[in-house]
Amino acid sequence: MQLWKLCSGVNITFLEILMNIRRTFGTFPFVVAISLLAIAGSGFAVVSSNTAFAQQQHFTAKLSGAKEVPPITSAASGMAAFDLNAAGTQMKYTLNVTNINHVIAAHIHKGSITANGPIVVNLFIPSKATGKVDGTLAQSSINSTSLIGPLKGKQMTDLLKLINGGQAYVNVHTTQNPPGEVRGQMSSGSATSASTATATAASAAPAPAPSTSSTPKY
Known part of the structure; x- marks a missing residue:
């Protein structure tokens, strides 16, 4: 079953999408998705921090x-x-x-x-x-x-x-x-x-x- 079929036509939260990934594809893809989300979030924090610092x-x-x-x-x-x-x-x-x-x-x-x-x-x-x-x-x-x-x-x-x-x-x-x-x-x-x-x-x-x-x- 594809993720698109799980999510299409439904008002669904990002957390629900992650849980669908876990149910459909197993634990490993779920862990990968969470890790990617954490990396993306930390990268945003670093960029935000640097932007705040680089001000007059x-x-x-x-x-x-x-x-x-x-x-x-x-x-x-x-x-x-x-x-x-x-x-x-x-x-x-x-x-x-x-x-x-x-x-x-x-x-x-x-x-x-x-x-x-x-x-x-x-x-x-x-x-x-x-x-x-x-x-x-x-x-x-x-x-x-x-x-x-x-x-x-x-x-x-x-x-x-x-x-x-x-x-x-x-x-x-x-x-x-x-x-x-x-x-x-x-x-x-x-x-x-x-x-x-x-x-x-x-x-x-x-x-x-x-x-x-x-x-x-x-």
Whole structure:
């Protein structure tokens, strides 16, 4: 008897089809059918998992003098937005600042919210201190070759581990406050917040073009 004759013209569930296979053809084909179903299901789960992983990730850092360690009083503020591509190999960023003077550097540092730590990425290294900046301080991208200090020679996944573990912060340094004028811990953000920062940057007056050829001591 053919399976088609068992199922045709009948509103039948998939489980009933499997039971018909067992009754008609014996145990072995039934086991094979169940195994194929399990393999297909696990394959779908893997594809779904990989699809979920391969998505853009967004991070932000809200900067202020109060977040420096120790805190300082400053009228300056800022917002940094980072967009990691789906492959996890490149992170575009926009760093906006307000009411800040004489910027000499901006970086991502390794460190918790209560500690100061080493530089792991240069975000902005001007050839000389800026004037007053209200708008985009830096806009570029980061990849594994951008990593320095304790992350030199490592991969973007190592930077992501710091960020997701609350161990990465953005710090903007000035001549008045070389250790840092405004600072903020990096954390997972929404695409909306990252896009908003980018749109704000596009309409703001640009700062002097940065150079990332050297590693500062700040």
